[in-house]
Amino acid sequence: MQITKELIDNTHNHISQWLRTTALDYSIELSEKTGVNVWLKKEYQQFTGSFKLRGALSCISQLNQEQKDAGIITASSGNHGLGVAMAGKITGTKVTVFLPANTSKVKLTALQHLNANVIVVDGDCLLAEQQAAELAKEKGCYYVSPYNDPYVIAGQATLAMEIHQQLPNVDAVFISVGGGGLISGIGSYYQENKLETEIAGCWPENAPALLKCLEQGKIIEVEEQPTLSESTAGGVEQGSITFPIAQKVVDKCYTVSELEISQAMYALAKYEREIVEGSAGVAMAALMQQAEQYKGKDVVVVLCGKNIGFDKWLQVIEQYEDQ
Amino acid sequence: MQITKELIDNTHNHISQWLRTTALDYSIELSEKTGVNVWLKKEYQQFTGSFKLRGALSCISQLNQEQKDAGIITASSGNHGLGVAMAGKITGTKVTVFLPANTSKVKLTALQHLNANVIVVDGDCLLAEQQAAELAKEKGCYYVSPYNDPYVIAGQATLAMEIHQQLPNVDAVFISVGGGGLISGIGSYYQENKLETEIAGCWPENAPALLKCLEQGKIIEVEEQPTLSESTAGGVEQGSITFPIAQKVVDKCYTVSELEISQAMYALAKYEREIVEGSAGVAMAALMQQAEQYKGKDVVVVLCGKNIGFDKWLQVIEQYEDQ
Known part of the structure; x- marks a missing residue:
């Protein structure tokens, strides 16, 4: 199944009534500092914060x-779980979310507040996913994958449509990459609409799974280290449709260090007074690193989420105090 | 001139095309902590951050x-100046902003980026205002007051219309008060539409100018102390139309300490991951103080701005770290 212009347009027509149009703001100070015309797509303002x-x-x-x-099923204690639960609440669809045993009470409460049926398994994420998939199969329910699903990708593509309506001429879009759902959606939109916008994928050095797959030309297991960008961490499942799509739509690949991610999070706090999670910092960090080659260009940085524990964020920021 | 339903409706029809509809978000965690159904009107997401x-x-x-x-003229290095400059840019109207000598470079740059004609006077805010008013008189230009103008008040009233569309039944709205433009607008909207919503005015103990006027039944000079809520500080000018309007529309008056303001700013950071300025903290602080009497009610807290220096904000927040 292709992520065609028609599919994206139809998806937008179906779901835009339930979405918030998030701000695309020109950043005066980040533009001054980098020499790039920096446009921040504040998608963390979306319902559920991503x-x-x-x-x-x-x-x-x-x-x-x-x-x-029959209802839908997923497994995720993070942004995907919140998104699915909220979608269920908005549309009146029953949602069951499987969670690993170590899920924090805050996340549990948030999911329950969205009326999700929460099942905590006696094990880790992988077990939660397995049990979710089994139940979905058994009950004939739709299992919502975080990225490996053409409808998920078409949904994420509506973000690009929004950017395009807000700023018709964009030289490049910087996007953090995990499983590849977001970049596949955004990239497909720009390619299907024959726009000359460069699609720049951004990874933490510590968690470059899909990047390594692209380099090898096939989906492989990639060992990862801990990263501030928790929501993009993790491997790419075999057969994922995001792999061939990313091969086709990603123009540039950049990696950033943990230090660069934290510097970007600090810059967004200091100059924009915005609290974002590490995954949003990755895209910002990549543009700051590559600013020289984008001078004078209009570049959109997708700030994809804000779901970070406040204390953790504060620790990151305090390193740079009084600088 | 009255702030009638018709005036507010007309104003909304004229200006809504240029405004961002800002989020009204239910806060799960602040609601849990207070027992109140806390709705945050995130007006700091508005263009220019207020x-x-x-x-x-x-x-x-x-x-x-x-x-x-002929163009318009104002005097303000703060949120009002930014708002007027942005309005000029959006509508293609020439704007001249008079500034005191001590205006920071960041604020100057922001105003210039909005194409405002900036005049820095050799003196303080009062001198800037005087010179602005003189030039306006001399050139026959419209002088945009920060609050003492029925059109300004009708403009702020559109914020209430937005809240009403987002949440039809509201028990109370908490609003920080400076010159009284915002509360006059919001209160007029609810009164003119015969809605039973309580209008709660919120002041820093250190800067209660309009509150003292209301208590005395006339506009008086009020001595103020420094406050985190810089944008609501300052006296009320003689003859201001916000005084009789506030007399009519304000149902409750609450004052909060500097400590309570900083606690509220911390709560918004920790539970909502939002950076707001002190004036927004005032309204949040008042609800936290008065939570007992609003249990189970739907209360909107107007978070009116985010223009605070980041370093200053961080100092406020760090007092509460690891608590």
């Missing part, structure tokens, strides 16, 4: 009544 | 062509 609602709504919008009645 | 754009656009929208050609 872009994940888009893909989840897109999945639900194409279910038939029988499937809707 | 509500001031509304009143400025409202003024411009009622000028005739001759007045537009």
